[in-house]
Amino acid sequence: MPARTPVGPIALWRSQSGRAAASADRCPHRGMRLSHGFVRGEALSCIYHGWSYARAGNCLRIPAHPGLAPPETIRVPTHEVEECDGVIWVAVGEATAQPPRLQGVVPLRSLTAHAAVAAIEAAAGAKAGVDGFAWQPQSKLQIRLLLVPQGAEETLIHVLLDDDSSLSQRIAASRAVETLRRTAEDLETKATAP
């Protein structure tokens, strides 16, 4: 699947054995988006001419030349990926630390807001750290939000909730975050209005 990071679009995929991987979303052969590709075994194949790449980014196979071992120089840039507590983390550049642990919570949903991170922080009255921020829109509802900027104007919001939340709490959390998104988008429009 495609994903946006501060260093550009990436193709995020999971190999057959279950390991997550991330590469630049551009095939070095003829520029096709690798996020349109398909996974076979431990490799990601490009949908245009079927060149396949290992998790480490090296090209494994060029179907037009089945007898040829692809030279080491053909590779797609990759990013380090860590999966923990139900969240996939992608490192931009060299990863200097493990991703933060988010114990006792489970992912609920993700949604995109047409607002910058600052507007969402303002709407929630909180400041996000590496592990996002805790938000309590009503008593007995403890939500953790992770914010990922998608360019300058959009933000992807990952919503996590206590792992013992009831169905009604999950629905309430989902609604609360949608309200938060609307508030943030209104703030954003006001801020950018001439």
Place this chain on the structure above:
Amino acid sequence: MTHDAMIDEWYPVGLFSQLDTNARKTALMGRPIEVAVEAEGHARVTSGDGRSLPVCVRYGHVWSSLGKPQKDLFAIPEADQPGRTLVDVGVIRVRCSPLRAVENFLDIAHFPFVHTDILGAEPHTEVQDYKVEVRQDADEVWATQVKFYQPQAAKSASGGITTEYMYRVPAPTCCVLYKTCPPRPGEWDVITLFVQPLAEDLCDVWPWMALFDDATPMTDLIHFQQTIFLQDRSILENQIPRLLPLDPGMEIPTRADLTSVAYRRWLKRHNYTYGAQLVAQ
């Protein structure tokens, strides 16, 4: 605007059979134009500023140019051969460089992955060596002895066969494909791709065919070709960058891509750069 040699070329701007006195509003290389066929049957193309543009009618299409074409539109002698069915496929709009659209048409290595079970299928993915040349007399790029295994090469083909192809690029946004003709060994089916550059990153693609096939209904022939091009569009709209990189180094060709390599060099040598990216980014 820098002068691009492509300004003086002919481009398809509409299907003659579908035009009438009501002007079709379209564009050519970023400029609005209008195309109409008058009551007496003459095609007329006018630019946004009211200028009358050069016109010719050939291969089912009306052709025009913003500049001054130095020569007549290229010849396709097979188009006049008796017994061929001429197929106006119609238009497909693609958000990509007109040059990328042509390059994709020259490519066979994508058949098993993009036109799965029609023009190709795994495990028959190998591209055997073929010949590429620029024919000096006509100044055209040619690829010959191109062979590929196909599950269903044409509407008239039943079952898999190894098809032989020849490709010819007579103009920067046009390509003529000659292909083994199942019902008539010894003759070639002709399938063309005429591309109208609307902008550097937007084009209208007009496929056209001259086939030996009187068995398949016209609508099926059109539908078959449209299916193929819609599959190509899903690729063309997702290549990065949208413009065709002419500088080597940005993309990695292999032996299977020799036609594309020759096409890019030929474009560069002629300063055919509308829709091209010159500097690696």
